[in-house]
Amino acid sequence: MHSTTMASSHSYSDSKRYWWLLGLVVPTLPFGSYLLVEATGWGVLWFWPIVFVYGLLPALDWYIATDQDNPPEVAVPDLENDRYYRWIVYLFIPLHFAAFVLSGWVFVQGGLVWWEALGVALSLGAVSGLSINTAHELGHKKGDGERWLAKLALAPVFYGHFFVEHNRGHHKNVATPDDPASSRMGESFYAFLPRTVFGSLRSAWQLEKTRLARLGKGPWTLQNENIQAWLMSVVLWGAMLVWLGWLALPFLLIQSVYGFSLLEVVNYLEHYGLVRQKTESGRYERCGPEHSWNSNHVVTNVFLYHLQRHSDHHANPTRRYQALRDFEEAPQLPSGYAGMILLAYLPPIWRRVMDRRVVEHYNGDLTRANLHPPKRAALLARYSQTA
Amino acid sequence: MAKYQCDNCGFVYDEAEGFAKEGFPPGTAWSRVPDDWACPDCAVREKIDFERVEDE
Numbered sequence: 001m002h003s004t005t006m007a008s009s010h011s012y013s014d015s016k017r018y019w020w021l022l023g024l025v026v027p028t029l030p031f032g033s034y035l036l037v038e039a040t041g042w043g044v045l046w047f048w049p050i051v052f053v054y055g056l057l058p059a060l061d062w063y064i065a066t067d068q069d070n071p072p073e074v075a076v077p078d079l080e081n082d083r084y085y086r087w088i089v090y091l092f093i094p095l096h097f098a099a100f101v102l103s104g105w106v107f108v109q110g111g112l113v114w115w116e117a118l119g120v121a122l123s124l125g126a127v128s129g130l131s132i133n134t135a136h137e138l139g140h141k142k143g144d145g146e147r148w149l150a151k152l153a154l155a156p157v158f159y160g161h162f163f164v165e166h167n168r169g170h171h172k173n174v175a176t177p178d179d180p181a182s183s184r185m186g187e188s189f190y191a192f193l194p195r196t197v198f199g200s201l202r203s204a205w206q207l208e209k210t211r212l213a214r215l216g217k218g219p220w221t222l223q224n225e226n227i228q229a230w231l232m233s234v235v236l237w238g239a240m241l242v243w244l245g246w247l248a249l250p251f252l253l254i255q256s257v258y259g260f261s262l263l264e265v266v267n268y269l270e271h272y273g274l275v276r277q278k279t280e281s282g283r284y285e286r287c288g289p290e291h292s293w294n295s296n297h298v299v300t301n302v303f304l305y306h307l308q309r310h311s312d313h314h315a316n317p318t319r320r321y322q323a324l325r326d327f328e329e330a331p332q333l334p335s336g337y338a339g340m341i342l343l344a345y346l347p348p349i350w351r352r353v354m355d356r357r358v359v360e361h362y363n364g365d366l367t368r369a370n371l372h373p374p375k376r377a378a379l380l381a382r383y384s385q386t387a
Numbered sequence: 388m389a390k391y392q393c394d395n396c397g398f399v400y401d402e403a404e405g406f407a408k409e410g411f412p413p414g415t416a417w418s419r420v421p422d423d424w425a426c427p428d429c430a431v432r433e434k435i436d437f438e439r440v441e442d443e
Contacts (some may be wrong), residue, residue, distance in 0.1 A: 142396075142428050171430045214410025288429060317429045318396045 012075035014322060016067070019302045020088055026130045026303065027095035028136055030103050030123055043112065046119030051128045053262075057300055058339035066296035070325040085322045086146075089305065092134045093153050100156045100255075101240075107251040108244040121254035128157035128244045128255050129262025130303070137305045139163045140317050151229040154234045157259040158252075160229020161204035169203040170267075171317050175274045175291040176284050177370065181264075185273030185358050185366070188347035188374030192268050193261065262341075269293060269333070270310055273358035287314045287329040290361070296326055297336030299347035307339055331361050359383050390440040391417055396429035399440065 029049035036045040071079055079085075080178065103124035107117050131153050139150035139162075147163070154160045166181070173179035180199025183192045204226050207218040240248045274291045276284040292310035295301070299317045301308050305321035311330040312319065333340050334353065362368045366383050388403040400420070405411040411420060411429055417434075424434045 142398075168425060168427075170429045172425050211409060216410075314431070316395065317431060 012072055012079075014079065016070055016073065016298075016322075017084075018300060019298075020085065020305070020322065022049050022302050023134075023305060024088060024091055024095060026093055027099050029127060030120075033120075034102065034106065043116040043119070044158050046112075046116050046123060049123035053126050053130075054342060057303065058335065060296040060299040060344060061336035061339055064297075064299055065299065067298040068296050068326045068328075071323055076319075076323045079323050080320045082322075085320060086325070089134060089137055089321075090149060092131065093149060096127055096134075096153065096156065096203040100124060100236075104171070104240050104244055104248050104251050104254070108247045117251075120252070121251045122258050124251075125157075125255035125258030128259030131157060132159060132162060132259070133261040133266075133304050133307060135163065136166065137309070137321055139167055140189070141320075142318060151225070151232060154229055155232040156255070157235040158230070159254045159260045159263070160233060160235065161201055161226045162260075162263070163229055164225050165200045165204035167317070168207050169200070171287075172313065174287055174314055175276045175370065177275070179271075181267045182271040182275075182370065182373040183268045183273070184370045185355060186351075186372035186379050188266050189350070190264055190343045190347070193264055194313055196264050196267055197260070245300060258271060265341050265344050266337055267306070268344050269337060271370075272354055273369045273371070274331070274361070277368065289315070289327040292330065293333050294326070294330045295333045295336045295340075297339075300336035300338045302339060308333075330355070338355045349353065355379075389413075389417060391434075391437040392440050393426040393429060393432045394436060394438055395432045396426060398426050400427040400437065 012325075026049075027050055033046050036042060036048060077122075079376055103120050106112070107120045110120070112118070112120065135150040135153035138146045138153065141147065150163050151160055154162055170179055170181045175182050175184075177184075180196045180203060181187075183196075205219065208224045208226050212219055212221060212224060214341055215223070217223065220227075222231075226240045237252050240252060269294055274293070276287060276291055279285050289311040292314050294310050295308040297308065306324040307313070307321075309324040311327050312324045316324075334357075342354055359366060364383065366380055371379055388401070389400070391400045392398065400411075400417065402416055403410060403413060405413040405415040406427065406432050407413075409424070423436050426432045426437075
């Protein structure tokens with residue numbers, strides 16, 4: 001039930017208003033590790049942010065009920081214009097940068113044994129991965145200021161081309177075979193990962209090359225937004241290397257690769273097997289509620305700024321997170337994204353849980369699904385009798 | 388000079404102003420914008436989805 005849809009703008013109050021502050025817990029997790037290790041002397045606590053992402057969030061999703069509260073349309077303009085919601089997203093960035101600096105310093109100067117150092121780098125990588133979600137929220141907005149902040153947020157993880165590719169590539173081509181960031185039924189996360197990483201890089205470069213060609217320029221210019229964003233990373237990483245020496249390099253690489261892999265595993269589960277059909281004109285049908293996997297698990301929704309209300313996000317990419325709605329007709333995941341990440345790492349279990357959901361979604365007709373080409377014949381044969 | 392609006396996010400292309408970042412200088416006619424050009428704000432609509440804004 002969407003209990004608030006009849007309310008007027010004046011009577012609507014956002015039940016999650018103060019819960020959104022929890023998003024700021026994420027970049028403070030490495031500080032928590034530091035204090036916990038200082039207090040106990042237990043090096044294993046450097047892994048606390050990893051435990052938070054893979055253990056605590058899925059457990060809380062399991063334990064705490066889902067939330068289907070939608071703001072009434074009349075309340076949306078006030079909700080979107082309330083600057084409180086923006087500032088708590090902006091604040092993520094300085095906290096993330098501070099955690100990045102602290103973690104790099106501890107990694108190099110902390111006198112850690114190798115597995116403790118690995119814990120520090122992976123933990124900051126988890127924060128960097130979640131910072132891509134922060135950049136994602138900002139990069140979709142219309143103002144130049146928020147778009148600049150999106151690029152800044154992507155600097156530590158060195159994934160600045162995401163800003164270009166996600167908005168103008170993924171959103172345009174989502175749930176089609178043309179999109180490197182939409183996973184296909186039968187495609188394991190480990191097959192998807194290199195395809196999305198390199199495919200998205202190629203797409204980002206091509207998008208800017210096309211735009212710059214209209215300006216009469218080649219791609220090698222400071223007007224290329226990929227280059228702008230990458231240069232921020234070069235400056236930031238360069239400063240860390242000058243300050244801490246070459247020993248900072250493994251830290252920078254580990255947190256980056258792990259961070260963007262965390263983003264890509266979320267990409268993996270957002271559109272698995274779903275595809276837009278071609279219309280008579282030869283264009284793909286518009287992206288609708290049926291083309292994204294959603295979840296109303298409130299804990300992950302709060303930490304990911306309603307990313308799991310993914311169908312509304314794709315229908316209305318510029319809509320701010322606090323105003324995103326649950327669509328009852330959208331396909332639902334059995335758990336929040338945090339829990340589904342764990343399944344995605346284990347392909348046999350992922351397939352057992354998700355493939356039958358794709359089959360049900362298409363009423364047994366898998367010719368309408370997005371199938372991994374090497375598995376296409378086998379999948380069609382296996383599920384044909386259920387049609 | 389006419390204006391055309393994205394029916395998803397409200398972005399307006401004004402022929403008089405063009406859109407320099409996308410390579411359309413002021414005065415670029417809508418007819419010279421490629422058909423597959425996507426809305427620069429939401430990217431989920433293309434030129435052929437835009438609606439002409441009637442003058443007040």
